Amino acid sequence: MPLAVNLRHLEAHNISLEGSLPSEELDINPHDEVIQVRQPLDYGLEVQKLEDGLLIQGRLHLVLECQCVRCLKPFQYQLTLDHWTCHLPLRGEDCAAVVNDCVDLTPYVREDILLEFPRHPLCNSECRGLPRTSIGKARNIGGTGKPNVGSAVWAELNKLKF
Numbered sequence: 001m002p003l004a005v006n007l008r009h010l011e012a013h014n015i016s017l018e019g020s021l022p023s024e025e026l027d028i029n030p031h032d033e034v035i036q037v038r039q040p041l042d043y044g045l046e047v048q049k050l051e052d053g054l055l056i057q058g059r060l061h062l063v064l065e066c067q068c069v070r071c072l073k074p075f076q077y078q079l080t081l082d083h084w085t086c087h088l089p090l091r092g093e094d095c096a097a098v099v100n101d102c103v104d105l106t107p108y109v110r111e112d113i114l115l116e117f118p119r120h121p122l123c124n125s126e127c128r129g130l131p132r133t134s135i136g137k138a139r140n141i142g143g144t145g146k147p148n149v150g151s152a153v154w155a156e157l158n159k160l161k162f
């Protein structure tokens with residue numbers, strides 16, 4: 001079931017939305033290879049109708065499957081927004097799309113969840129990475145975005161030395 005709210009139901013009273021949204025519907029595709037979304041998003045939201053829009057407040061929780069950028073260890077990152085607030089205008093230029101009296105909240109949740117993704121996931125803020133012997137290999141696999149630049153530079157330097 002999509003994360004949507006029916007405006008007709010909102011006329012009478014606030015709506016509480018609680019449940020979980022499958023990862024396929026949340027449909028977040030981080031470009032970063034070190035973060036995967038495989039678990040459903042849990043939500044507990046209260047939707048309120050305002051004069052010209054909707055006010056949504058509540059909790060969002062998503063478990064991310066991450067790989068530590070330092071030691072490559074897989075770990076789970078708990079992404080929690082305890083006081084998520086979203087104001088959706090129903091009029092004007094940036095108004096939310098209404099289809100059959102329903103507003104799909106998924107795009108707004110997706111956008112704000114993405115903003116909370118860790119930039120450089122670490123299994124532990126103290127993580128010291130891999131032992132020295134395997135650092136070169138780790139750089140090639142890891143998610144620095146420029147995997148081969150470092151090793152190419154070193155290869156050049158080695159040539160100069162000999």
Ligand SMILES: [Zn+2]
Nearest residue numbers: 068071123127
């Ligand atoms: Zn680590």
